[in-house]
Amino acid sequence: MTLADEPEGTKRARPRRPNVAAATAAPAPGAQHAAIAFELDRLEVHYGTFRAVREVTFPIRDREITAFIGPSGCGKTTVLRCLNRMNDLIASARVTGKVSYHGIDLYGASVSVTEVRRRIGMVFQKPNPFPTSVYDNVAYGPRINGVRGRAKLDALVESSLRSAALWDEVKDRLSQSALGMSGGQQQRLCIARALAVEPEVVLMDEPCSSLDPIATDRIEELMRQLKRTYTIVIVTHNMQQAARVSDRTAFFTAEADPGNGNRTGLLVEFDTTAKIFESPTDERTENYVSGRFG
Amino acid sequence: MIPVDSPAQQAEQRATPLDDFRPRSRARAAKNALATATFAATVVVLAVPLALVLWSVVERGAHVALERFPAFFTHEIPIVSRRSGPGMGPAILGTLLVTGGATLISVPLGILGAVYLNEYGSASRFARLVRFMAMVMTGVPSIVMGLFVYMVWTIRFGFSAFGGALALACLMLPVVIGSTEQMLKLVPETLREAAYALGATKSRVVVSVVLRAALPGTVSGSLLAVARAAGETAPLLFAVGASSSYNSDFLQGANTALPMQIFGNATSVFVGAQDRAWGAALTLVLLAFLVTLAARLFTARFATSGSR
Numbered sequence: 001m002t003l004a005d006e007p008e009g010t011k012r013a014r015p016r017r018p019n020v021a022a023a024t025a026a027p028a029p030g031a032q033h034a035a036i037a038f039e040l041d042r043l044e045v046h047y048g049t050f051r052a053v054r055e056v057t058f059p060i061r062d063r064e065i066t067a068f069i070g071p072s073g074c075g076k077t078t079v080l081r082c083l084n085r086m087n088d089l090i091a092s093a094r095v096t097g098k099v100s101y102h103g104i105d106l107y108g109a110s111v112s113v114t115e116v117r118r119r120i121g122m123v124f125q126k127p128n129p130f131p132t133s134v135y136d137n138v139a140y141g142p143r144i145n146g147v148r149g150r151a152k153l154d155a156l157v158e159s160s161l162r163s164a165a166l167w168d169e170v171k172d173r174l175s176q177s178a179l180g181m182s183g184g185q186q187q188r189l190c191i192a193r194a195l196a197v198e199p200e201v202v203l204m205d206e207p208c209s210s211l212d213p214i215a216t217d218r219i220e221e222l223m224r225q226l227k228r229t230y231t232i233v234i235v236t237h238n239m240q241q242a243a244r245v246s247d248r249t250a251f252f253t254a255e256a257d258p259g260n261g262n263r264t265g266l267l268v269e270f271d272t273t274a275k276i277f278e279s280p281t282d283e284r285t286e287n288y289v290s291g292r293f294g
Numbered sequence: 295m296i297p298v299d300s301p302a303q304q305a306e307q308r309a310t311p312l313d314d315f316r317p318r319s320r321a322r323a324a325k326n327a328l329a330t331a332t333f334a335a336t337v338v339v340l341a342v343p344l345a346l347v348l349w350s351v352v353e354r355g356a357h358v359a360l361e362r363f364p365a366f367f368t369h370e371i372p373i374v375s376r377r378s379g380p381g382m383g384p385a386i387l388g389t390l391l392v393t394g395g396a397t398l399i400s401v402p403l404g405i406l407g408a409v410y411l412n413e414y415g416s417a418s419r420f421a422r423l424v425r426f427m428a429m430v431m432t433g434v435p436s437i438v439m440g441l442f443v444y445m446v447w448t449i450r451f452g453f454s455a456f457g458g459a460l461a462l463a464c465l466m467l468p469v470v471i472g473s474t475e476q477m478l479k480l481v482p483e484t485l486r487e488a489a490y491a492l493g494a495t496k497s498r499v500v501v502s503v504v505l506r507a508a509l510p511g512t513v514s515g516s517l518l519a520v521a522r523a524a525g526e527t528a529p530l531l532f533a534v535g536a537s538s539s540y541n542s543d544f545l546q547g548a549n550t551a552l553p554m555q556i557f558g559n560a561t562s563v564f565v566g567a568q569d570r571a572w573g574a575a576l577t578l579v580l581l582a583f584l585v586t587l588a589a590r591l592f593t594a595r596f597a598t599s600g601s602r
Contacts, residue, residue: 086491089487114493115493118493124487128484129488130506131485140489140502141492141493144492197492
């Protein structure tokens with residue numbers, strides 16, 4: 001699983017234990033046998049002539065939480081946005097290499113980008129509810145995907161809000177504006193909105209970065225519940241969060257491009273979260289998770 | 295690392311008593327007072343002409359327009375202009391017809407154009423050209439628009455409310471395009487992304503997210519363009535002709551409108567006609583006020599509530 005070529009023997013003395021209390025809590029039983037959802041093969045993204053990430057190759061497993069960690073500018077978010085082709089929206093972005101989902105090339109000619117995004121949902125860094133009611137926010141996805149009928153929509157809205165642990169707080173104010181809610185509620189609303197289209201994967205781009213610790217805790221609890229049904233990929237700046245919730249962790253960093261000297265993101269190491277945080281193979285990972293870099 | 299002051303610096307800081315919050319320089323306070331006074335004076339200077347215009351229109355128009363209410367707003371325009379008395383009914387209808395027609399032509403076109411410019415064309419050469427032309431068009435005098443419509447329409451098909459609507463639409467179009475594009479630009483990219491991430495197509499995103507979020511601003515921008523166009527006189531003189539009775543046929547025959555009645559009556563030598571001009575002026579101001587008020591109410595309603 002480890003991508004760095006460094007043999008075990010070259011490792012320096014065992015580092016001091018990473019300052020991550022919950023690191024041991026993560027590994028999921030049976031995680032080793034999970035099917036592969038995404039396969040990234042030498043994925044590269046350019047913005048214009050600037051190479052943002054280079055040669056990223058690793059698998060993401062079905063019904064697990066995979067965390068992307070690393071310092072700012074290392075391409076975590078860029079890689080995440082390749083998984084449901086959100087990078088297509090950026091005119092200058094060019095994706096090369098291969099991203100396959102259950103064996104299908106997501107960038108293949110016969111693939112509909114809207115269908116990709118319906119099945120692979122996304123929650124963004126800042127809560128971004130539509131400036132409409134709570135109900136209309138959740139019902140938006142189902143409506144544009146052809147769900148008609150009041151009863152059906154009502155049921156879908158309720159079940160999505162329940163899955164996002166928000167139903168009890170908003171059931172009496174479904175017709176009120178979503179913009180009147182707190183930041184944590186808005187983010188859970190965005191999760192509910194993503195779940196309402198019944199996706200298979202939920203991509204989360206630093207979903208807790210604008211939330212307080214209590215709201216963060218609720219979202220993390222939510223992720224643990226959701227992974228029974230969904231594949232979750234989360235980008236986070238918060239190493240403790242990665243250690244607490246994820247089954248596997250991919251560590252990215254930014255280094256000078258051998259070609260032109262620009263800083264380019266690359267994958268350093270990918271392994272189970274326990275391995276990454278307790279006995280990483282690569283020295284750079286070790287420095288990062290122990291807080292000596294980044 | 296939190297920077298730590300040297301002991302000397304710390305001692306220096308302690309030298310100032312903690313209960314002393316007087317400003318460190320008097321010049322700051324003086325500058326502040328001067329700037330505040332300048333801004334306040336500017337507001338007053340700006341408000342003076344506005345207030346004077348409103349006052350003279352109300353003072354001279356109110357007794358004409360409100361005498362035996364609502365006679366002035368409903369009665370026919372006297373055929374013999376020497377006679378005093380109401381009313382302006384046909385001119386009000388004519389203004390509504392011409393301005394309404396102009397709105398129906400320019401608002402949909404302008405909104406579609408702005409959607410193209412902001413959502414589809416954006417930085418393309420064609421879009422930049424169109425944006426530039428719209429900007430130039432904003433500065434074209436209304437009489438030039440009237441002449442243009444006179445050349446391409448009125449000479450061939452004669453006077454009509456439609457010709458006037460066409461001229462006003464030409465005036466409104468760049469305003470609608472400009473204000474709508476500004477509103478579309480203000481819609482945060484994160485909202486578009488949210489919709490795309492749910493599997494929405496581009497057209498769906500534009501209609502259900504972008505236009506919806508921009509709706510209040512778009513509507514108030516358009517209504518301000520309407521209010522502005524309702525008072526234009528020159529293009530109507532060219533295209534609508536000078537009748538004193540309302541003609542319900544939009545496409546054929548001369549018509550009337552408030553600005554033209556103001557012009558005609560105010561230049562008359564008879565006091566009765568001059569009074570009617572002031573009444574008509576007040577009516578036009580009231581119409582513009584109503585349209586602006588509607589824009590405000592609409593904006594407030596949509597800005598605060600979502601519909602279930």
